[in-house]
Amino acid sequence: MLRAWPPRIRRFQRCGLVLRYFVVSVVCLLTSLCACSAQTAPPVSTSGMEKPTAGSSVIPAGQAQPAASQRLEFIPDQLTLPGDASALVLPATTVDGVLKVPENVQHVGWWDGSAWAGEPFGSTVIAGHIDSATAGTGFFARLLKIKVGDTVTVRADSHRLKYRVTSVRKVAKKALATDGQAFKQTGPHRLVLVTCTGNYHRDRGGYDSNLVVVAKPQGLAR
Amino acid sequence: MTKRVARWSKLALSAAGVLTLAGVSISPSYAANDAQIYIVQGLPGRDLDVAIDKGPPIAQAVTTASAAGPFQVKPGSHTVTFSENGNTVLQNTFTIKEGSKADLVAHLLASGSSDPRVTVYDKYDAVKVTRDKALFVVSHVAAAPPVDLRVDGNVLFPKIANGESSERRVPGGTYKITIVPAGKTQPLYYGPFSLTVKGGTIAHVYVVGDPNQKTMSVAPRFLPAAITGSVRPSEVNTGTGGQAFGPGPLLEVNLAR
Numbered sequence: 001m002l003r004a005w006p007p008r009i010r011r012f013q014r015c016g017l018v019l020r021y022f023v024v025s026v027v028c029l030l031t032s033l034c035a036c037s038a039q040t041a042p043p044v045s046t047s048g049m050e051k052p053t054a055g056s057s058v059i060p061a062g063q064a065q066p067a068a069s070q071r072l073e074f075i076p077d078q079l080t081l082p083g084d085a086s087a088l089v090l091p092a093t094t095v096d097g098v099l100k101v102p103e104n105v106q107h108v109g110w111w112d113g114s115a116w117a118g119e120p121f122g123s124t125v126i127a128g129h130i131d132s133a134t135a136g137t138g139f140f141a142r143l144l145k146i147k148v149g150d151t152v153t154v155r156a157d158s159h160r161l162k163y164r165v166t167s168v169r170k171v172a173k174k175a176l177a178t179d180g181q182a183f184k185q186t187g188p189h190r191l192v193l194v195t196c197t198g199n200y201h202r203d204r205g206g207y208d209s210n211l212v213v214v215a216k217p218q219g220l221a222r
Numbered sequence: 223m224t225k226r227v228a229r230w231s232k233l234a235l236s237a238a239g240v241l242t243l244a245g246v247s248i249s250p251s252y253a254a255n256d257a258q259i260y261i262v263q264g265l266p267g268r269d270l271d272v273a274i275d276k277g278p279p280i281a282q283a284v285t286t287a288s289a290a291g292p293f294q295v296k297p298g299s300h301t302v303t304f305s306e307n308g309n310t311v312l313q314n315t316f317t318i319k320e321g322s323k324a325d326l327v328a329h330l331l332a333s334g335s336s337d338p339r340v341t342v343y344d345k346y347d348a349v350k351v352t353r354d355k356a357l358f359v360v361s362h363v364a365a366a367p368p369v370d371l372r373v374d375g376n377v378l379f380p381k382i383a384n385g386e387s388s389e390r391r392v393p394g395g396t397y398k399i400t401i402v403p404a405g406k407t408q409p410l411y412y413g414p415f416s417l418t419v420k421g422g423t424i425a426h427v428y429v430v431g432d433p434n435q436k437t438m439s440v441a442p443r444f445l446p447a448a449i450t451g452s453v454r455p456s457e458v459n460t461g462t463g464g465q466a467f468g469p470g471p472l473l474e475v476n477l478a479r
Contacts, residue, residue, distance in 0.1 A: 058301055061314040061326065061340035064361060067386040069379075099455035113352050113451035119391045120378055122354070131463035141466040177456035185354040186393045196461030207461040 072221040073116040074161075076154035079108055079126055082146065087139040089126060089154070099194075105129035105138030115189060117154045117161045118221030122185035123214075124154070127194040133205065140195035143168075143211055152191060152215050160222060163191040163215035170197055176210045191215040257318040260291030261302075264329035264363045264430035265338055266437035270304045270311060287430055287439040289325070297321070302340060304328050314340035322347050325443065327363050327428060332384035334365030334432050341385055349424055350450040354393055356419040357447060358427075361387040365432035366411060368404040373397050380404065382429075394421035401429055401438070412438040422449050 080086045090102050092109025101109035108128030115122035129138030146152075150165045171179055182192055191214070198209025261272050261281055269283040274295055281290040297320035304312040312328050324344035331339055343361060351357050360371050362382040371379035371388075374397055379388045381404040400413035411433045419425040424445040431437035 058313050058315050061302070061316040061342050062385055064327075064341055064343040064345070064387045065385055067362075067379075067382045067388040069381040070388050071390060073391060094452040094455040097456040099458045101458070101460055111452070111455065113354070113453060115355075116391065119355075121391075121393050127458045127460055130461040131466040132461075133463040136463065137465050138460070140460065144466065173457065176458060177454075183454045185352070186395070194458050194460070196459065200461065200464035200467060202464060205462050206459055207464075210458055210460075 071118060071120075072159060073118040074156040074159050074221060076110055076117050076124065076126070076156055078155040080153040080155070081142050082150045082152075083142070085139070085142055087128065092127065099125075099127055101127050101129060105132050105135045108139055111183070113185075114183070114192075115185060117156070117191070118217070119189055121187065121189055123181065123183060123190050123192040125183060125192045125194065126154075130195045130197065130207070130211075138195075140193070143193060143195050143213055144197070146193075146213055151218070152193070152213075154191065161220075162218040164218050165213060165215045166190075167212075167214045169212045169214075171210050171212050172198075173208060173210055176212070179212065181214050182212055189217055191217070255297060255320040256294040257297050257321065258292045258323045259295055259318065260289050260323075260325045260443065261293070262289045262325050262327040262329075262363075262428055262441050262443065263287065263304075264327055264428055264441060265304070265311070266330075266431045266435065266439075268306050268311065270306055270328065273303045273305070274300050286437075287428075287441040289441060289443050292323075302326050304338075304340075312338045312340060316340065316342050318342075318344070323445075325426070325428075327361070329363035329428075329430060330365035330432060332365060332367065334434065343387060343426070345387075346424060346445060346447075350448045351391065351422055351424070352451040353449060353453070354421045355391045356394055356421060357389055357424045358392045358419060359387055359389040359424060361426065361428045364411075364429045364438060365434070366403075366429075366438075369401050369411060369429060370404050370406075371427075371429075372400045372402060372407075392419060394419055394423075399427075401440075409433070412440065415440065417442065420444075423447055 076089045078086055079089050088107045089110050090107055091112045092099055092101050093112055099111055108126050111125040114125040117124050128140035130141050131137050146165060146168060148165050152163045154161055176182055193213040195211050196207035197211035198207050200207050261284060263270055263284040263286055266286050269285055271279045272281045272284060273279050280293045284290045295318060297318055299315060299317045301315050303310055318324055322344055323346045324342050327341045329339060341363060349357050360379045360382060362369055362384050368381045368383040370377045378390060382388050396416055396418040398414050399417055401411045424447045426443040428441040430441055431439045
């Protein structure tokens with residue numbers, strides 16, 4: 001999930017090499033055993049002792065190292081709203097144009113085509129239920145009370161990035177797709193929280209508007 | 223007991239050698255587990271021939287700031303030799319994993335000393351990007367102190383030192399780039415130059431050369447990447463009960479800006 005590079009690369013390579021020789025040795029040992037027991041062991045060729053690589057005086061190439069200044073970018077798995085209210089964030093996919101948020105109304109969904117927290121451009125989109133006919137009020141009912149200036153935090157493992165709310169808007173459902181902030185992957189990085197609001201139409205089983213909360217990152221992801 | 227073990231292991235080693243030789247001689251065609259390498263030529267003012275192990279040249283007269291490839295190699299340890307007019311300029315060993323992709327970069331060290339170096343970049347294999355974004359990778363392989371890479375006027379890649387790489391996800395598009403000493407805006411080491419990156423790809427820029435010799439340049443590499451993530455939604459339906467607003471008239475949402 002994290003973009004940080006594993007520092008294990010050299011060790012893996014060395015392990016792989018050792019393992020390869022070990023496996024080859026074991027295979028050959030078995031072959032040799034069979035050959036000996038049949039009293040047909042061929043004379044040992046000393047040329048076989050040569051290493052497959054060139055002279056030992058050649059020094060190994062360097063391995064590209066991640067810069068100490070490498071920025072952290074991560075897929076959020078937890079969201080905390082004002083009042084220390086936290087929810088699990090699960091990946092959410094678009095199916096037939098509709099973002100499929102988690103069924104559990106206490107969880108929220110990160111659109112899997114949106115930015116990772118800490119990317120330099122584009123919105124990180126997290127959507128969740130305000131309510132459901134079967135499960136009652138959802139986690140994102142809390143967005144009805146969120147204000148400009150509030151702090152929202154996303155986390156993954158030990159990493160986190162804080163955002164400050166800069167706008168809270170009601171957008172007609174049909175206008176959401178073309179909204180300048182909501183889903184765009186260009187422009188300065190931001191966190192976009194989406195739920196439903198407006199008039200509830202019992203006959204249609206849904207609201208006529210979306211609530212769009214935009215927040216700007218405060219510092220770097222850690 | 224010790225003797226027997228020693229004899230067996232000697233036999234095993236010998237047999238391993240024989241098998242290795244046999245394996246090489248009977249399978250000249252390339253297998254699916256072969257690794258793929260590109261050569262990136264970061265040594266200024268040279269046209270280099272490149273050979274792997276003791277084979278014939280795989281690429282000839284590779285010019286400064288260009289890349290050659292792909293070339294298939296067996297996983298394991300190899301030697302890469304860069305030569306010019308038959309004289310060896312640079313020779314290093316490298317190890318490559320089964321089925322992986324790597325760039326072998328011939329370049330100067332930060333000090334600009336006469337000893338060049340090969341650095342292996344092999345972080346491509348696990349990269350996934352969305353359709354909209356590219357993974358923009360910058361590697362510093364120039365005879366220069368740490369650099370900042372400024373993208374459209376902003377320091378998108380701060381403080382990368384020789385031998386180091388840094389990466390960020392950026393939307394597909396065309397960017398104006400300058401390369402300057404870390405934390406400064408002058409002297410301009412290289413640029414401004416335009417770089418166009420496509421969503422769903424990796425764009426890797428190698429910063430090569432020596433500012434003191436006025437040989438700074440960039441060697442770009444563009445690769446396809448595995449695509450992840452679903453398309454942009456047009457609808458988000460997250461309310462099917464109406465309970466959030468309770469019975470009676472709707473509460474006004476706080477829309478203060």
